[in-house]
Amino acid sequence: MESLLNGGQYGPPLDYSFKNISTLQSIPTKPPRQTLRKQRRSPSGRYNSNVIRLSNNNLVDTGGLYPLALDLVESPEEIAWLDLSFNFIEAITNDILEFPNLKMLYLHGNNISSFSELARLTLLPNLYSLTLHGNPIENFPNYRAAVLSILPHLRSLDFAKVTDGERHRKSSERDRLKKYSV
Numbered sequence: 001m002e003s004l005l006n007g008g009q010y011g012p013p014l015d016y017s018f019k020n021i022s023t024l025q026s027i028p029t030k031p032p033r034q035t036l037r038k039q040r041r042s043p044s045g046r047y048n049s050n051v052i053r054l055s056n057n058n059l060v061d062t063g064g065l066y067p068l069a070l071d072l073v074e075s076p077e078e079i080a081w082l083d084l085s086f087n088f089i090e091a092i093t094n095d096i097l098e099f100p101n102l103k104m105l106y107l108h109g110n111n112i113s114s115f116s117e118l119a120r121l122t123l124l125p126n127l128y129s130l131t132l133h134g135n136p137i138e139n140f141p142n143y144r145a146a147v148l149s150i151l152p153h154l155r156s157l158d159f160a161k162v163t164d165g166e167r168h169r170k171s172s173e174r175d176r177l178k179k180y181s182v
Contacts, residue, residue: 011040013051014072017083022058024068042074049073051081055106059087066098077101085109085131092117101126108158109134118150129156145169 015033032039032047040048052069062084069076079099086109096102102124112118113136121127132138132147140146145166147157154162 010050011048012037013053014047014049015053017053017055019057024064027068028071044074046074047072050078052079053083055083055085057087059089061089061091062093062095065095092120097123103127104129106131108132112137115146115150118147121151128154130154131158133158
């Protein structure tokens with residue numbers, strides 16, 4: 001999977017998972033977790049990676065994510081995968097929109113409860129895989145169809161392929177969703 005995202009020109013993911021991080025501002029002082037492959041840095045001292053993992057921490061929002069990427073990564077505009085799963089995130093901030101090449105976004109196991117939060121993600125043209133299971137939003141009737149009506153370009157939702165049949169049903173769900181939107 002990693003090689004599909006980076007074409008071999010980037011080093012391994014920057015993995016800050018399981019670091020008990022509650023604010024993104026504290027990350028530059030912490031080294032990423034070591035992987036089997038050595039982290040590569042550019043001449044500027046930034047990491048040469050297009051994947052950031054922040055899963056299993058104590059984050060409550062994504063504010064400051066882009067400035068963090070500017071500090072850590074040589075080419076933040078090339079970030080293709082963000083793993084923010086298993087935190088306490090309630091809102092999707094505009095910082096995520098600063099990653100125009102984002103393809104995969106893991107938000108499962110958080111506290112997202114509003115479909116209006118997902119509408120921001122329509123501005124990410126390359127996003128094809130999203131995870132949201134384990135959020136309160138998952139309890140909405142026809143949750144999957146509702147998400148696909150907002151983000152019809154997804155190819156995978158919650159680690160399951162989006163079928164052609166689901167794509168055809170999405171327009172009727174869009175009308176139903178309007179009455180539940182906050």
